Amino acid sequence: MALKLDAKIPAGPLAEKWSNHKAAIKVVSPANKRKLDIIIVGTGLGGASAAASLGELGYNVKVFCIQDSPRRAHSIAAQGGINAAKNYQNDNDSVYRLFYDTIKGGDYRAREANVYRLAEVSNLIIDQCVAQGVPFAREYGGLLANRSFGGAQVSRTFYARGQTGQQLLLGAYAALNKEIAAGSVKSYPRHEMLDIVIEDGEARGIIARNLVTGEIERHGAHAVVIATGGYGNVFFLSTNAMASNGSAAFQCYRKGAGFANPCFTQIHPTCIPVHGDQQSKLTLMSESLRNDGRIWVPKKLEDVKAIRSGAKKPSDIAEEDRDYYLERRYPAFGNLVPRDVASRAAKERCDAGYGVNETGLAVFLDFKTAIERLGKETIKQRYGNLFDMYEEITDVNPYEQPMQIFPAVHYTMGGIWVDYNLMTTIPGLYAIGEANFSDHGANRLGASALMQGLADGYFVLPYTIGDYLSHKIQAPKVKTDTKAFDEAEKGVREKIARLLSINGKQSVDDIHKKLGHIMWENVGMARTKESLQKAITEIQALRKEFWKDVKVVGRENDFNVELEKALRLADFLELGELMARDALLREESCGGHFRSEHQTEEGEAKRDDENFAYAAVWEYKGMDQVPEMTKEPLNFEFVHPAQRNYKD
Amino acid sequence: MNFTLKIWRQKDAKSKGAFETYKVENISADTSFLEMLDILNNDLVHQGKEPVAFDHDCREGICGMCSLHIDGQAHGPSKGATTCQIYMRKFKDGATITIEPWRSAAFPVIKDLVVNRSAYDQILQAGGFISVRTNSVPDANAIPIPKKDADESMDAAACIGCGACAATCKNGSAMLFVAARVSSLAKLPQGRVEATRRAKAMVAKMDELGFGNCTNTGACQAECPKQISITHIARLNREFLSAKFKD
Numbered sequence: 001m002a003l004k005l006d007a008k009i010p011a012g013p014l015a016e017k018w019s020n021h022k023a024a025i026k027v028v029s030p031a032n033k034r035k036l037d038i039i040i041v042g043t044g045l046g047g048a049s050a051a052a053s054l055g056e057l058g059y060n061v062k063v064f065c066i067q068d069s070p071r072r073a074h075s076i077a078a079q080g081g082i083n084a085a086k087n088y089q090n091d092n093d094s095v096y097r098l099f100y101d102t103i104k105g106g107d108y109r110a111r112e113a114n115v116y117r118l119a120e121v122s123n124l125i126i127d128q129c130v131a132q133g134v135p136f137a138r139e140y141g142g143l144l145a146n147r148s149f150g151g152a153q154v155s156r157t158f159y160a161r162g163q164t165g166q167q168l169l170l171g172a173y174a175a176l177n178k179e180i181a182a183g184s185v186k187s188y189p190r191h192e193m194l195d196i197v198i199e200d201g202e203a204r205g206i207i208a209r210n211l212v213t214g215e216i217e218r219h220g221a222h223a224v225v226i227a228t229g230g231y232g233n234v235f236f237l238s239t240n241a242m243a244s245n246g247s248a249a250f251q252c253y254r255k256g257a258g259f260a261n262p263c264f265t266q267i268h269p270t271c272i273p274v275h276g277d278q279q280s281k282l283t284l285m286s287e288s289l290r291n292d293g294r295i296w297v298p299k300k301l302e303d304v305k306a307i308r309s310g311a312k313k314p315s316d317i318a319e320e321d322r323d324y325y326l327e328r329r330y331p332a333f334g335n336l337v338p339r340d341v342a343s344r345a346a347k348e349r350c351d352a353g354y355g356v357n358e359t360g361l362a363v364f365l366d367f368k369t370a371i372e373r374l375g376k377e378t379i380k381q382r383y384g385n386l387f388d389m390y391e392e393i394t395d396v397n398p399y400e401q402p403m404q405i406f407p408a409v410h411y412t413m414g415g416i417w418v419d420y421n422l423m424t425t426i427p428g429l430y431a432i433g434e435a436n437f438s439d440h441g442a443n444r445l446g447a448s449a450l451m452q453g454l455a456d457g458y459f460v461l462p463y464t465i466g467d468y469l470s471h472k473i474q475a476p477k478v479k480t481d482t483k484a485f486d487e488a489e490k491g492v493r494e495k496i497a498r499l500l501s502i503n504g505k506q507s508v509d510d511i512h513k514k515l516g517h518i519m520w521e522n523v524g525m526a527r528t529k530e531s532l533q534k535a536i537t538e539i540q541a542l543r544k545e546f547w548k549d550v551k552v553v554g555r556e557n558d559f560n561v562e563l564e565k566a567l568r569l570a571d572f573l574e575l576g577e578l579m580a581r582d583a584l585l586r587e588e589s590c591g592g593h594f595r596s597e598h599q600t601e602e603g604e605a606k607r608d609d610e611n612f613a614y615a616a617v618w619e620y621k622g623m624d625q626v627p628e629m630t631k632e633p634l635n636f637e638f639v640h641p642a643q644r645n646y647k648d
Numbered sequence: 649m650n651f652t653l654k655i656w657r658q659k660d661a662k663s664k665g666a667f668e669t670y671k672v673e674n675i676s677a678d679t680s681f682l683e684m685l686d687i688l689n690n691d692l693v694h695q696g697k698e699p700v701a702f703d704h705d706c707r708e709g710i711c712g713m714c715s716l717h718i719d720g721q722a723h724g725p726s727k728g729a730t731t732c733q734i735y736m737r738k739f740k741d742g743a744t745i746t747i748e749p750w751r752s753a754a755f756p757v758i759k760d761l762v763v764n765r766s767a768y769d770q771i772l773q774a775g776g777f778i779s780v781r782t783n784s785v786p787d788a789n790a791i792p793i794p795k796k797d798a799d800e801s802m803d804a805a806a807c808i809g810c811g812a813c814a815a816t817c818k819n820g821s822a823m824l825f826v827a828a829r830v831s832s833l834a835k836l837p838q839g840r841v842e843a844t845r846r847a848k849a850m851v852a853k854m855d856e857l858g859f860g861n862c863t864n865t866g867a868c869q870a871e872c873p874k875q876i877s878i879t880h881i882a883r884l885n886r887e888f889l890s891a892k893f894k895d
Contacts, residue, residue, distance in 0.1 A: 068765055069768070070769075072706075076711050077706045077711060127785045127786065128783070128785055129788075131780045131838055132777075132838075133836050135799075135802040135805050136798070142795065163806065166806075174777035174778070175780075177772050177773045177777050181773045181774065189766065189769075212758055242704060243705050276676055389708075392726070394678075507694060509693075559701055562699060
């Protein structure tokens with residue numbers, strides 16, 4: 001049975017859809033809100049803002065996170081900024097322009113209505129955050145400052161030094177604390193959702209593991225919200241936090257929720273290159289650096305050789321011998337092209353032999369011109385903490401020598417399929433923020449992840465969830481002693497027991513590294529039919545290896561990090577295959593999904609709107625079964641899809 | 649590089665802990681301190697032994713999860729860095745490195761190097777927020793804020809809530825943590841409205857949770873990975889005193 005996909009996009013002109021929809025959906029009275037329970041899993045920007053807003057409205061909210069405090073969710077690591085269509089710089093920005101840039105940046109693979117709503121509420125986010133005491137950067141006149149990000153020709157990015165995600169999350173966390181203090185929200189830190197409970201086709205609650213005691217707990221609610229972020233760690237090495245994982249989303253998929261566009265992965269162009277095989281994590285250097293940094297490699301291969309051997313320093317290379325390849329290829333946007341374009345261009349130069357470190361997998365990000373133009377002090381003010389961080393990690397002073405950067409996995413645009421109300425294909429189950437697929441198409445623009453997380457949590461979900469819950473006002477408290485809960489708990493216990501009993505020869509990390517290698521080589525920046533078929537076979541074999549040969553030490557009823565990692569890896573081993581299958585079926589290149597077979601003569605992504613203007617929504621059929629794909633067609637009523645042009 | 653590690657192992661909150669000694673070999677100087685522990689843990693798993701539990705997550709110095717006392721210093725030898733931002737080139741080849749959890753009465757050990765810092769959440773729940781509802785706010789540019797004030801607010805808001813200040817303080821005081829939040833909000837017009845009430849409530853909660861008093865030794869400032877200044881403590885004291893006068 002194929003999935004039934006009704007996106008529930010409201011009728012009417014683009015600019016009126018959200019207002020019309022809000023007017024049409026039902027609301028729940030204050031007296032009834034008190035009777036309704038909501039579970040939110042994850043406390044990043046989406047989860048924390050949703051929990052705070054729903055608590056304020058009067059619902060009973062339970063919020064879960066795997067970290068020791070809600071404040072540590074991975075949104076905290078976002079550096080550069082958050083977009084909004086305020087037009088404070090008077091550079092002719094508008095809601096429409098932010099909408100258009102986002103649709104175009106996503107290579108026309110997102111829903112128009114969702115993206116327009118995102119742009120529309122973006123301005124409210126900035127107002128909200130300022131009122132919460134988020135110390136955004138300001139000009140001397142006391143008004144808010146902006147900077148530019150990739151994929152835009154206006155300055156619409158609001159920022160708090162290089163710590164914008166931290167400050168926005170502390171704002172949302174403070175709002176959450178206010179509600180925890182008021183008693184409307186109960187917080188469960190160091191808890192991990194291990195299954196979703198479905199009864200009569202509707203979400204009824206979750207099974208969670210207390211990560212300190214190992215206890216398995218049942219929690220019931222009238223609605224469940226998944227806000228657990230992306231699954232980039234399927235690649236082992238990524239810029240995601242170590243514990244970031246796709247398991248909560250995967251359990252929803254396993255229980256019948258559609259999973260959309262799993263192959264849409266963002267490879268961020270400016271990360272610190274990999275230095276050896278002992279590395280556990282990659283470090284991002286903020287996109288904001290591309291405001292003033294210029295990306296280049298030498299024009300001559302002999303200079304490349306000299307730099308690699310240490311015979312020459314990058315600063316020895318004369319201006320005319322440098323290839324500022326983004327400025328050369330994309331004059332209109334230059335170093336500020338979108339991330340997918342910048343990443344592929346770096347790969348193209350490195351594949352051609354111009355990579356500047358010993359592995360051949362690095363390009364320069366140079367501040368020489370900016371320091372000459374603005375002075376070292378200004379650069380220090382703008383990027384001081386990032387420069388210090390770079391020097392601490394690499395032992396190179398970026399004020400004197402250019403930074404070395406290379407693309408790395410950063411974000412997943414794909415995720416749980418949701419309709420306009422952010423509800424999944426399972427009634428009562430919602431997905432917000434990076435965990436859903438809705439707004440970024442095939443490529444996300446910089447500074448738009450924070451925007452989406454907060455848009456969903458503060459301004460969309462609190463309204464749309466009421467429409468569903470208005471039908472639940474007569475429903476009693478959800479009981480957790482039912483067959484559905486029994487079975488879900490039993491499944492979780494069996495899975496844990498099985499993992500602990502294998503006692504094989506390989507650690508969880510050994511196998512995760514192998515998976516990461518398969519993914520990066522075959523499902524990474526450039527994909528082909530052959531590489532994807534190879535990936536599917538190899539992942540299937542690795543999954544068997546895992547279930548036969550993994551070694552998980554420690555006990556069930558204990559603080560057991562190895563067990564946590566094993567549970568997450570078990571899901572990554574299925575998710576990786578799903579990503580490869582999705583990439584294999586999508587015989588076109590778009591955004592972050594680049595099929596080498598489908599490129600223009602200049603090496604740009606070649607979309608096929610006739611055949612692939614849809615979201616691919618997958619339905620789970622069992623661990624070793626081929627999942628079924630259903631299409632949600634994307635109808636472009638208001639913009640005309642064109643080949644993305646960042647040249648002129 | 650090769651190292652000898654003396655690591656605090658403790659089964660759970662109730663058990664007594666002890667140091668155990670491990671050796672790690674062939675570590676690259678570019679390896680981060682936590683990657684070095686990852687390597688040790690992978691070896692331990694292969695030997696069928698339980699790996700060392702330690703808190704960590706973003707590995708970029710911002711989430712505040714990592715929390716190790718290395719050779720007697722919170723977050724180890726680098727100034728202005730978290731544990732995850734320490735690289736092995738900071739240590740001498742062949743060195744013996746002692747690794748302990750945060751030592752503070754208010755942060756009980758959960759296992760090995762992992763401690764419970766929920767006391768910090770509780771302090772913030774007592775008043776570390778501005779009481780505004782979602783969507784009930786003026787335009788972001790309606791109230792201009794002098795750049796200097798916004799910058800000072802940001803200086804204090806850089807706190808990552810890691811707990812190094814209380815773990816370092818000989819009195820186990822959380823004053824720098826509390827002051828950073830109070831001061832960050834007090835520097836903004838939006839935060840002024842509740843400033844005195846906030847200072848009083850947060851200080852009362854801190855006392856209630858068993859943190860010690862501040863005697864201005866400045867150790868917290870020296871060990872703070874975000875180099876938050878103790879001038880914020882002075883501002884907290886001002887807010888607190890003016891709250892008391894208003895009583």
